[in-house]
Amino acid sequence: MNIQKGKSEFLMGIDKIEQLISWLNEHPFISGVAFIGRSNVGKSSLINSLFGKSTARVSKTPGRTRQVNIFSFVVFNKETKTEESFYLFDVPGYGHADVSKEMAKNWQDLLDTFFQLCSEKILLLNIQDSRHPLQEPDMIFHDYIKSFDLETYLLFNKVDKLKTQSERSQLKNRMPAIYQKFKWVKQIHFTSAEKGDGLLGVEQSIIEFVMREPPI
Ligand SMILES: Nc1nc2c(ncn2[C@@H]2O[C@H](COP(=O)(O)OP(=O)(O)O)[C@@H](O)[C@H]2O)c(=O)[nH]1
Numbered sequence: 001m002n003i004q005k006g007k008s009e010f011l012m013g014i015d016k017i018e019q020l021i022s023w024l025n026e027h028p029f030i031s032g033v034a035f036i037g038r039s040n041v042g043k044s045s046l047i048n049s050l051f052g053k054s055t056a057r058v059s060k061t062p063g064r065t066r067q068v069n070i071f072s073f074v075v076f077n078k079e080t081k082t083e084e085s086f087y088l089f090d091v092p093g094y095g096h097a098d099v100s101k102e103m104a105k106n107w108q109d110l111l112d113t114f115f116q117l118c119s120e121k122i123l124l125l126n127i128q129d130s131r132h133p134l135q136e137p138d139m140i141f142h143d144y145i146k147s148f149d150l151e152t153y154l155l156f157n158k159v160d161k162l163k164t165q166s167e168r169s170q171l172k173n174r175m176p177a178i179y180q181k182f183k184w185v186k187q188i189h190f191t192s193a194e195k196g197d198g199l200l201g202v203e204q205s206i207i208e209f210v211m212r213e214p215p216i
């Protein structure tokens, strides 16, 4: 099975709480995946690499995604030759020091609404920068998110920027601590949206999750 790269579509961007509440209430049992992480870690780049070129906008300026962006994507089953559609969410980042209080509050309200009302069949992909794992905003986010009981995978992106052997082994050495800190995280992936490292594994994990039969 694979994600049909040319068939992902942008559906809408929502920045108003009321609109997000009604959209999520109208779509109670949907299956899909949500990308969340601090700005500039490569969420939009990963979305483009996994779901098709220019599905999401890539920004050179951190902090541009101020809304929950909703997309659809298509999984193709080679054996049965059938296609199935799912939802993809690019959720605003967290941990900004440089936005107004009002904006930070609106962001937090969007996040609260999203995580309270989204279907249990949404897989959460938390993206972090592999050069700076376990940043304080990421730890605070994980304390917050674990109460929602959503299946969560961690992606350490930009591994291509770990140029030296010592940088790579530094991350490796921290893995036991990382596993310990993120006990509720079911999978950890190392990716490069730019060079393609780890993306096949992430694609298969996404497919496995969305195609999973619900427990009886
Ligand atoms: N070297 C490298 N750069 C990346 C990678 N992923 C994203 N970037 C760059 O990081 C910047 C922010 O990416 P973007 O996808 O907009 O991050 P977002 O704010 O999390 O959505 C852009 O300049 C990207 O080209 C990666 O895996 N490797």
Ligand SMILES: [Mg+2]
Pocket: 043, 044, 045, 057, 058, 059, 065
């Ligand atoms: Mg983005």
